[in-house]
Amino acid sequence: MRFVRLSTLCLLLVLCVPQAEAEYADVVLNRTAEAAGVRPVIYPHWFHRMRFRCKVCHSELGFVMRAGANKIDMAGIMEGKFCGMCHNGEIAWNVEHCDRCHSGLPGLKSGIRGGDSAGGPGYW
Amino acid sequence: MNSADDNLYRNSPRAWSLLGRVWVLGLLLLLSGAQVLAGEANPWVRLEADGLHDPKGGAIRDLQQPGEALAPLPRDVVGNMVRWVEALRTGVITPRTNILPDTKIQVLDLDIIYPNTGNYNFVRFPHKAHTEWLDCSNCHDAIFAKKYRGTTISMANILEGRQCGQCHGAVSFPLTECNRCHSVDSQNFAGKFGPQPVAK
Structure with missing residues (x-):
């Protein structure tokens, strides 16, 4: 009996060790995606900041630094706004590759993610 | 093992419990050790396992993995x-x-x-x-x-x-x-x- 109890406790401990976690500063965008019948968008900060400084998107392009504050839509992107400033087939691949951005699991809530010890500030 | 010892291990709840404890402790150590080793070698979670990306989506095939991109950086x-x-x-x-x-x-x-x-x-x-x-x-x-x-x-x-x-x-x-x-x-x-x- 004690063995069973101990085993359960240990199993729980192992399960409690953080498992799958998003990369620090990944952003989930699901304001309209799933309602429109596509997967939520996962935006990886780490990938983009290797290639562009923050100021490109947050100054030139004008993205507000708060997940959910930018009313991004596909029509705008195709006109060269938002992600479409680069994802136009010239600077980066074009919008025909839907799945590359619309890559999230169903039901994800919009917001900034990443399993850091700080857990992310409340205001986000 | 003589018959007295045999009897002890077969029938004593305390001995069973002790064995169980040793076994579980060893398993736990092994698991945590593996996790630490895996974490040190490459601390980045793969996209298909990060709890955000849908492993069934086409993105996993196309996108760069954080572990591949970030490993050469300071x-x-x-x-x-x-x-x-x-x-x-x-x-x-x-x-x-x-x-x-x-x-x-x-x-x-x-x-x-x-x-x-x-x-x-x-x-x-x-x-x-x-x-x-x-x-x-x-x-x-x-x-x-x-x-x-x-x-x-x-x-x-x-x-x-x-x-x-x-x-x-x-x-x-x-x-x-x-x-x-x-x-x-x-x-x-x-x-x-x-x-x-x-x-x-």
């Missing part, structure tokens, strides 16, 4: 496990400063030392590391007034995700790293507060 112990400022300065990465041809690129090399940090180290804010990544307008005057002490900064605000916490704790190094900002020993401080040239 290693940190938090956030993306990358020392981003160092990565930029050493030229390991050369991210673009602008897309539009007429954008003015400004880098300011000016430190500010802030007093009134309770009984903890004073804060040194380096404009250089920030302006290498950001535009002046990202902070001024949206978050901070340009004038020294024109804005009251507090850890309460920062921990809520305002002021410095707009980025630190979300995308740049997190708020667990107190001493990276609180880097000036307040007990032996003989300098002056406020904006000042960078100490060489």
